Amino acid sequence: xxxxxxxxxxxxxxxxxxxxxxxxxxxxxxxxxxxxxxxxxxxxxxxxxxxxxxxxxxxxxxxxxxxxxxxxxxxxxxxxxxxxxxxxxxxxxxxxxxxxxxxxxxxxxxxxxxxxxxxxxxxxxxxxxxxxxxxxxxxxxxxxxxxxxxxxxxxxxxxxxxxxxxxxxxxxxxxxxxxxxxxxxxxxxxxxxxxxxxxxxxxxxxxxxxxxxxxxxxxxxxxxxxxxxxxxxxxxxxxxxxxxxxxxxxxxxxxxxxxxxxxxxxxxxxxxxxxxxxxxxxxxxxxxxxxxxxxxxxxxxxxxxxxxxxxxxxxxxxxxxxxxxxxxxxxxxxxxxxxxxxxxxxxxxxxxxxxxxxxxxxxxxxx
Numbered sequence: 001x002x003x004x005x006x007x008x009x010x011x012x013x014x015x016x017x018x019x020x021x022x023x024x025x026x027x028x029x030x031x032x033x034x035x036x037x038x039x040x041x042x043x044x045x046x047x048x049x050x051x052x053x054x055x056x057x058x059x060x061x062x063x064x065x066x067x068x069x070x071x072x073x074x075x076x077x078x079x080x081x082x083x084x085x086x087x088x089x090x091x092x093x094x095x096x097x098x099x100x101x102x103x104x105x106x107x108x109x110x111x112x113x114x115x116x117x118x119x120x121x122x123x124x125x126x127x128x129x130x131x132x133x134x135x136x137x138x139x140x141x142x143x144x145x146x147x148x149x150x151x152x153x154x155x156x157x158x159x160x161x162x163x164x165x166x167x168x169x170x171x172x173x174x175x176x177x178x179x180x181x182x183x184x185x186x187x188x189x190x191x192x193x194x195x196x197x198x199x200x201x202x203x204x205x206x207x208x209x210x211x212x213x214x215x216x217x218x219x220x221x222x223x224x225x226x227x228x229x230x231x232x233x234x235x236x237x238x239x240x241x242x243x244x245x246x247x248x249x250x251x252x253x254x255x256x257x258x259x260x261x262x263x264x265x266x267x268x269x270x271x272x273x274x275x276x277x278x279x280x281x282x283x284x285x286x287x288x289x290x291x292x293x294x295x296x297x298x299x300x301x302x303x304x305x306x307x308x309x310x311x312x313x314x315x316x317x318x319x320x321x322x323x324x325x326x327x328x329x330x331x332x333x334x335x336x337x338x339x340x341x342x343x344x345x346x347x348x349x350x351x352x353x354x355x356x357x358x359x360x361x362x363x364x365x366x367x
Contacts, residue, residue: 040366053355055108069104072097081349093144098127106163150203155180155193164227169234176224210255220258226289239286248276251325277325285309288343294350307341
């Protein structure tokens with residue numbers, strides 16, 4: 001029997017038996033004020049027949065860049081916010097990728113100064129010799145050239161590679177890395193696995209990191225597959241995949257330890273480690289997440305949106321950043337109608353965009 005890449009990824013992210021429609025999560029603890037009133041939405045297909053898109057990033061000029069997990073290609077969509085989006089036939093770039101389990105072309109980020117320097121960063125599993133790495137290309141006329149290795153020899157395994165990259169409000173490059181199949185890695189400062197790392201844009205270690213000369217920013221993660229920053233506070237938030245329990249959203253603080261380790265107990269409440277914002281049981285395989293900012297959905301300003309692989313759900317959370325990321329409210333926005341969801345972002349038009357198994361979809365205000 002041929003096992004598809006979609007099934008492989010679902011198994012690897014959660015260590016569960018197959019992909020299901022069941023999902024769970026801690027109920028929101030409630031908070032002051034009334035719940036957000038229902039908001040009508042409509043969904044519009046931007047790219048049909050997509051080849052397992054993983055990461056979505058908008059350029060300042062409105063173009064949409066996205067990665068294909070197993071082809072190694074970065075694709076560009078022209079005019080994605082219009083009624084006539086165009087997927088360019090020629091990829092921006094295609095890199096060699098290993099394709100076992102969760103390996104492949106995983107992360108994508110544009111330089112904060114992209115309008116001037118045209119730098120595009122990708123995270124991919126290079127097949128020979130096998131390792132994860134971050135490389136940079138320069139964009140011109142929708143094509144990338146001048147490959148430059150930024151960070152090389154990152155931990156690799158068939159699963160638990162992490163692979164999200166993003167520039168924070170501080171202008172530094174943040175990288176999620178899974179435990180590479182060994183929980184002990186997550187607690188070791190000598191290993192880059194199981195961490196949120198922080199680099200300068202050229203791959204050197206910034207002076208302000210928690211450990212001098214070490215890219216480690218936070219530790220104790222298992223397989224972090226989503227990364228975003230609070231719109232006003234700038235705090236990193238990461239989604240992390242548990243074993244057969246405790247998928248999480250984590251609010252990241254410098255040198256914070258988020259508890260993944262050998263013999264991890266489900267429902268861990270050890271005060272030595274930082275508790276998550278929320279946990280999901282049974283696992284949902286959380287992927288991309290983003291804080292909303294835009295004018296299309298003013299009711300959702302600074303709300304956190306989380307995509308998930310196992311159930312294909314897009315969830316909205318009201319987060320109280322001043323209370324350590326306390327969840328005041330949550331709601332299901334998309335409920336499995338597009339299959340597994342790998343990423344979510346906000347376009348310059350103020351609409352939400354999701355990367356599903358075989359499509360890129362715009363979530364606009366309805367009807």
